[in-house]
Amino acid sequence: MGFKITKNKKTRYDSIDWNNLRFGVYFSDHIFISRYKDGKWDGGEIMPYGEMPMEPGLCTLHYGQTIFEGLKAFRRVDGKGANLFRGDMNAKRLNRSASLVCIPNYDVPTLIDGMKELIKIDNKFIPNQKGQSLYLRPVVFGSGNFLGVTASSEYMLIVMTSPVASYYAAGLNPVKIMVSDDHVRAVKGGVGAAKTAANYAASLYAGMDAHKKGFSQVLWLDGVNRKDIDEVGAMNIMFVIDGELITPSLEKGTVLAGVTRDTVLTLAREWGMKVTERNISIDEVTEAHKNGKLQEAFGTGTAAVISPVGQLTYKGNDMIINDMKIGPVSQKFYDTITGIQYGEIDDKHNWNIHVTF
Ligand code: COI
Numbered sequence: 281m282g283f284k285i286t287k288n289k290k291t292r293y294d295s296i297d298w299n300n301l302r303f304g305v306y307f308s309d310h311i312f313i314s315r316y317k318d319g320k321w322d323g324g325e326i327m328p329y330g331e332m333p334m335e336p337g338l339c340t341l342h343y344g345q346t347i348f349e350g351l352k353a354f355r356r357v358d359g360k361g362a363n364l365f366r367g368d369m370n371a372k373r374l375n376r377s378a379s380l381v382c383i384p385n386y387d388v389p390t391l392i393d394g395m396k397e398l399i400k401i402d403n404k405f406i407p408n409q410k411g412q413s414l415y416l417r418p419v420v421f422g423s424g425n426f427l428g429v430t431a432s433s434e435y436m437l438i439v440m441t442s443p444v445a446s447y448y449a450a451g452l453n454p455v456k457i458m459v460s461d462d463h464v465r466a467v468k469g470g471v472g473a474a475k476t477a478a479n480y481a482a483s484l485y486a487g488m489d490a491h492k493k494g495f496s497q498v499l500w501l502d503g504v505n506r507k508d509i510d511e512v513g514a515m516n517i518m519f520v521i522d523g524e525l526i527t528p529s530l531e532k533g534t535v536l537a538g539v540t541r542d543t544v545l546t547l548a549r550e551w552g553m554k555v556t557e558r559n560i561s562i563d564e565v566t567e568a569h570k571n572g573k574l575q576e577a578f579g580t581g582t583a584a585v586i587s588p589v590g591q592l593t594y595k596g597n598d599m600i601i602n603d604m605k606i607g608p609v610s611q612k613f614y615d616t617i618t619g620i621q622y623g624e625i626d627d628k629h630n631w632n633i634h635v636t637f
Contacts, residue, residue: 283397288328293404301412301445303583308402308441312394316384316435324394326401329440337425339432344477346421347377350582352413353399353635355406356623362399362406363632365621367392369539374418377474382431383420391418395439396635403637405443410622415444447514447583448496452614454590454604455496457512459562460486461595465513467503472510472534483513499592502534507561510534515581516541519565520609522573529557540580544613562594569599576607586614
């Protein structure tokens with residue numbers, strides 16, 4: 281490892297309301313930072329979290345050349361440090377997102393080492409409670425100052441960490457989701473598969489509308505026919521129809537290749553479930569609901585983990601799923617994944633990166 285480390289002078293620990301932890305509102309003491317200039321990344325260093333000087337000409341503010349990731353470290357139940365869950369997969373996805381918006385790739389082992397060092401140095405910020413974790417947010421952005429639509433020649437990678445509770449205030453309780461048929465998030469040939477700011481900005485208008493109507497999130501349909509299901513934005517979507525686990529395939533390029541999505545599909549196949557990654561339309565889901573075959577729907581994501589969907593509303597039709605209760609399939613995925621993450625269940629896939637401190 282051997283990163284240069286500059287420690288902060290005053291800890292942020294005491295400013296955190298540990299009894300009312302929420303998602304993404306508190307930050308730990310340090311960041312990992314690396315800079316790209318003259319065609320190469322530097323080796324990276326650890327610095328105090330804090331304000332950063334910025335010029336109004338910062339290209340990312342104008343053209344959104346930025347990507348991010350989200351991953352979590354969990355305090356192990358045996359007291360032996362923390363587990364960083366599937367960090368390698370997130371690091372590789374960061375580079376796939378980078379390529380889609382012309383950001384130079386970052387060395388995967390260096391990023392993993394930087395994140396491990398950050399977890400070590402700020403280990404007191406890893407919450408003790410089950411359901412809580414230390415969220416790591418790597419972000420990479422063009423740091424050049426210029427006007428003109430072109431890729432930056434300078435970049436910054438920053439990893440910050442944030443002690444978090446559930447993403448949804450409802451926790452594991454089922455959420456209500458509105459299917460958008462007038463706004464779209466991504467189109468084939470666009471950047472829907474990248475974790476880039478544009479996709480989230482594109483989701484805000486419909487998201488606010490959904491919130492006003494009492495929904496937690498929006499389910500996005502394909503941008504052309506507005507029929508095939510894409511994803512929720514903060515999570516991928518899965519359906520259990522007549523015993524089969526179905527999720528939109530990644531091939532169309534409008535869906536993020538979720539790490540929790542992959543975890544669920546891997547477990548489901550091992551458990552002998554019938555698993556299908558394919559196009560699934562909102563009409564098929566509506567029909568399955570009408571025929572009593574839609575047993576469960578749930579979202580998967582690092583922040584959301586497993587988020588059961590209790591209601592899906594499409595063109596004014598409220599589809600209540602599993603009586604608004606957590607279904608057995610969602611519960612089993614949640615229990616197994618969190619069990620592995622906290623070190624309660626054998627990690628036979630080597631998904632955890634063990635960080636000792
Ligand atoms: C994550 O699941 O980590 C995400 O990045 C979703 C985010 C929009 C909170």
